[in-house]
Amino acid sequence: MKQIALYGKGGIGKSTTSANLSAALGEGGRSVLQVGCDPKHDSTRMLMHGEPLPTVLDLVRERGAANVALEDVVRTGYAGVRCVEAGGPEPGIGCAGRGIIATFQLLEERGALEADVIVYDVLGDVVCGGFAMPMREGYAEEVYLVSSGELMSLYAANNIAKAIARLAERPRCRCRLAGVILNAKGMEREEELVRAFADAIGSRLVAAIPRDRVVQLAELHRRTVIEYAPDSAQAGVYRRLANDVLENTDLSIPRPLTQDELESLALEYTTL
């Protein structure tokens, strides 16, 4: 069983990448579970054709954890991908990080965390211990950083690399960096920059996903690209990513950059 997590800056395309990755893996005959770890609970929307899932935490709040069964929270979407959304509190209240911890505990107690590949799609940056929990507690053994070439996106990726490096010092922590995925914004020399960033932190660029209108079209039709445009070049990119993820054994403990190093790197690849 492979347990992978996609981390990155908010809005960078983690959910789109996760859903297409899961779809490609499912299409290839793998049993896949995708767990959305974001209070806005839209990670699996495309896999579920827009059908909103009852979130784990909403049901816990309504019924109490003891009265939440696996079939209440796990639904099967495109290509047989099983989908779960953790959910969380309304913005500005409560502790979403603790919600992630509670969700994982419930899923594990119910025996849900079984599949050839489990894909965790985790909210934005590592904002607190709760969002680091999938890494810390050994759920996410292979972490992929999703980033564009924008400085803030690289900054968030570097922060996550810091968290992995810190957690990797703990004897029982099996979490490692598996690579960087470029979700391109179409910037000049963007792939070069993100590849250089990946190298600099002791990892590698595993995929460069180009910006393509078909992604937006697929989302408007509530489908993954794999389903909406299976013969498109973009679908091919996601399938190659799925293969790379399955075969990837190149795991590392990252060496995060200092702020100055990161800014210098970005400057090097920016045309002034």
Place this chain on the structure above:
Amino acid sequence: MSLNPSLSNTPRSDGCTLAGALSVASAVADGVTIVHGPSGCSHHHVSLLLTALLDRPGARLPVLLSDDLGETEVIFGGEDALDEALDEAATHSPGSIAVLSTCVAEAIGDDCAAVAERVRSVPVVVVPAGGFLGGGFYEGERAALGAYAALSARLPAPDLDEGPVVALVGEKNLEYEADSHAAELGRLLGRLDLEIGLRFVRETPTALFGLLPKADLLVLREPGLGTLADRFPVRPRTPHIRGFPVGLTATLAFLLNAGRALGLDATAACEAEAAHQDAVLARFGGLSGSRISLPAASRWAVEVADALGMTVHPSGLPVPVPDPAPVGTAGIARLLARWGRLL
């Protein structure tokens, strides 16, 4: 921190911010206190409080509620639970309700003040009491006193007989001798024909807090409360006496300072109290000539020993000096009785 684990090295006034806030809020005679946090957190501190109250036969048991925050509230916020607890508290028909927050409520950012501001028939005070913020017992005590002081400005002043209002501020409610100290101050003030108009806060009904802004003299339990009292909603230049009197001279000075603050001639009161002190010392004349040793910091105790003709020397018999120190002449009499049993 003391590494000596004996009980005597475990004063009740150390510990969590919540315990300090609770020591004040639970002393509101017609108040209900809600501890906004996990029930275990409440249990721990309430147990401490009740243990202290057991020392005082007949003591009123305060009404304390917990809104029992659990994991669901931590994830989704505990404000709804607090709202329900406030409704429950109101059914006890209290004069006021205190909401004491805890670490977890502060950590998840519950806005207790906003919940408390919803229209209710009972005034609500909110005391941030999360111990992880770095404070201890005293910070909790002061935060609670500050919250009730702010409330006092919103309450009408009760009708009282003519005469200056003297307010005791910040009595240590977990102190075994708290009422003895207040009684002694009442006796001393009586020599100036004054009474204690407000005990802020000890067994005080909420309506009486309205007296604080009208106070003519604040008598602070300890000098450290001065900074807090400076922010009380009292009239400008309301005089403070910073600390209950400890020692023979300090007790007489208390009378002089109280008289001066209120424009009264305290000469006769001082003379009468000095004569009373002489009589007390005479009762313990048998201690004269004893050789004792005292902790270095207790100059007031040295003064008492000198007045009795005792010899203070490091080689003398160590005698106890309580902490906190005894208040007024009555406190000295209790101390001498204790020394007398040892000598």
